[in-house]
Amino acid sequence: MxxxxxxxxxxxxxxxxxxxxxxxxxxxxxxxxxxxxxxxxxxxxxxxxxxxxxxxxxxxxxxxxxxxxxxxxxxxxxxxxxxxxxxxxxxxxxxxxxxxxxxxxxxxxxxxxxxxxxxxxxxxxxxxxxxxxxxxxxxxxxxxxxxxxxxxxxxxxxxxxxxxxxxxxxxxxxxxxxxxxxxxxxxxxxxxxxxxxxxxxxxxxxxxxxxxxxxxxxxxxxxxxxxxxxxxxxxxxxxxxxxxxxxxxxxxxxxxxxxYWHFGDYLGIGCGSHGKLSFADGRIVRTTKVKHPRGYLAAYQNLVKSYLDTETLVEAEDRPFEYFMNRFRLIEPCPKTEFVERTGLALSVIETPIQTAIEQGYLTETASHWHITQKGKLFFNDLVALFVEEE
Structure with missing residues (x-):
């Protein structure tokens, strides 16, 4: 990574x-x-x-x-x-x-x-x-x-x-x-x-x-x-x-x-909001904030409780699924370089699921891009499921 x-x-x-x-x-x-x-x-x-x-x-x-x-x-x-x-x-x-x-x-x-x-x-x-x-x-x-x-x-x-x-x-x-x-x-x-x-x-x-x-x-x-x-x-x-x-x-x-769809970064503020941040050291962190207005305002009133509810690291094995679940919502072709830049992973880690997706007709591929097909749009959940790391 x-x-x-x-x-x-x-x-x-x-x-x-x-x-x-x-x-x-x-x-x-x-x-x-x-x-x-x-x-x-x-x-x-x-x-x-x-x-x-x-x-x-x-x-x-x-x-x-x-x-x-x-x-x-x-x-x-x-x-x-x-x-x-x-x-x-x-x-x-x-x-x-x-x-x-x-x-x-x-x-x-x-x-x-x-x-x-x-x-x-x-x-x-x-x-x-x-x-x-x-x-x-x-x-x-x-x-x-x-x-x-x-x-x-x-x-x-x-x-x-x-x-x-x-x-x-x-x-x-x-x-x-x-x-x-x-x-x-x-x-x-x-x-x-x-x-x-x-x-x-x-x-x-x-x-x-x-x-x-x-x-x-x-x-x-x-x-x-x-x-x-x-x-x-x-x-x-x-x-x-x-x-x-x-x-x-x-x-x-x-x-x-x-x-969002390009796997960019975003801060989330307010009740139950979500955030995602990337760091130079390779970490990707996801956050959620306190969900109920009473709890959220209590954090402001007494500053004892935090606005932050959860903070989790996006592990390397989860990044392909998270990236493609967002990126393949877009109709435009997906640059292979963007996957590397946004996840910090090598293309080799997704070689097998990409090949399966192409064989099943969900994607087409050029030297520089992947492109979701009409079949891939129709069976979107099946497509992105290929990138879930098996236990």
């Missing part, structure tokens, strides 16, 4: 509160009860970041911050002034790249029109709007608190105020959804002309209401037809698929997500 050159550094900020918990959501989110302690929480986030910078000695070899993603929960429940204070505090601790991408998730049912512009004034230059569907019945089934017109208005407003970019989150494969309904949703999203569309299939995750009371979902044949026809409509509308569920107009890919 060789030393590692630091890849780009991003920051994920988790805001845990939402108006109500959606039945499909397995994220670390908590229904709002009373007033959000936003000032105290922003203070805690900045203290959390400062603690990480000191612990991992990031200030000794300053790394410019490549992107920030404020997710949740529903971050747009936090006042624009506090979001501004957060971003100013982050920049005071870690210098920004000149063209830094700063994304914030927003729910069209929880923000007023004027707040989009206020968030933009405070430094947010990309907004991800959680639409999920434009059909009232489906929105109710998903537990969403906005209606169709609010979603439409939110997208129009994002255009009007001249955001650098904005994303619409849209799901298909919803309870009792027909092909025509799924494609009508997609047509409506395309009509709104966002720079970026995250179009993904609903999956039932453990620890959700849908898991305990499963809804009736479209069958596999319908899902495949929806994807094929939807993919063609997106392509015809000028969107490029660059990731399994990510489509963008040329030049508007999400830089933050790209850093």
């Amino acid at each position: 060789t030393s590692l050159s630091p890849p780009p550094l991003s920051l994920y900020v988790h805001i845990p509160w939402c108006v109500q918990k959606c039945p499909y959501c397995d994220f670390n989110s908590h229904a709002q009860k009373g007033e959000i302690p936003e000032t105290q929480y922003i203070d805690a986030l900045l203290e959390d970041l400062k603690t990480d910078i000191e612990k991992y000695q990031l200030i000794q070899a300053p790394r410019l911050l490549h992107s920030i993603f404020i997710g949740g929960g529903t971050p747009s429940l936090i006042s624009p002034s506090e979001i501004g204070r957060l971003l100013q505090g982050i920049e005071a601790l870690l210098p920004f790249e000149g063209n830094i991408e700063i994304t914030m998730e927003a729910n069209p049912g929880t923000i007023e029109a004027e707040r989009f512009a206020q968030f933009q004034t405070q430094g947010v230059n990309r907004i991800s709007i959680g639409v999920q569907s434009f059909e009232e019945e489906k929105l109710q089934a998903l537990g969403r608190i906005h209606g169709q017109q609010e979603a439409v208005n939110a997208a129009k407003l994002a255009h009007k105020i001249g955001l650098n970019s904005f994303n619409l989150d849209l799901m298909h494969g919803l309870p009792n959804q027909t092909q025509s309904q799924a494609l009508a949703d997609l047509d409506k999203a395309i009509e709104l002309n966002p720079y970026h569309l995250s179009w993904y299939q609903l999956t039932i995750e453990p620890n959700t209401l849908f898991y305990s009371k499963p809804p009736i979902l479209p069958d596999d044949d319908d899902l495949w037809d929806i994807f094929e026809q939807g993919h063609q409509r997106l392509t015809d509308a000028g969107y490029v698929q660059y990731e399994i569920s990510g489509y963008s107009k040329p030049g508007y890919q999400c830089r933050h997500n790209l850093n």
Whole structure:
């Protein structure tokens, strides 16, 4: 294992509160009860970041911050002034790249029109709007608190105020959804002309209401037809698929997500957030933070408990799986040199699984790159499982 050159550094900020918990959501989110302690929480986030910078000695070899993603929960429940204070505090601790991408998730049912512009004034230059569907019945089934017109208005407003970019989150494969309904949703999203569309299939995750009371979902044949026809409509509308569920107009890919898929580094601050850091001595460390807001705020209030919940070393035998699980989500070819640079491993350690993947039709290979095939995308889990080290 060789030393590692630091890849780009991003920051994920988790805001845990939402108006109500959606039945499909397995994220670390908590229904709002009373007033959000936003000032105290922003203070805690900045203290959390400062603690990480000191612990991992990031200030000794300053790394410019490549992107920030404020997710949740529903971050747009936090006042624009506090979001501004957060971003100013982050920049005071870690210098920004000149063209830094700063994304914030927003729910069209929880923000007023004027707040989009206020968030933009405070430094947010990309907004991800959680639409999920434009059909009232489906929105109710998903537990969403906005209606169709609010979603439409939110997208129009994002255009009007001249955001650098904005994303619409849209799901298909919803309870009792027909092909025509799924494609009508997609047509409506395309009509709104966002720079970026995250179009993904609903999956039932453990620890959700849908898991305990499963809804009736479209069958596999319908899902495949929806994807094929939807993919063609997106392509015809000028969107490029660059990731399994990510489509963008040329030049508007999400830089933050790209850093994840390229096995880049990221700090995670806030309840239950995850981080990954590479070090010159060859170590790769993953972190998680205290999950519940009460415990997280207790760390700030008394400084006895740590914000850090877990810290684990990514061992050499686990790195191929972790790298390819991220990298093969991207449609673009994967440079062999990137594997060496990001994992610190020699190509020889993956010779056998790569050859198996090629023989099974999951990958093609040139002298310098690997490229995932259509079969590899369809059997993605089988592909990345080849890189799991056997006991």
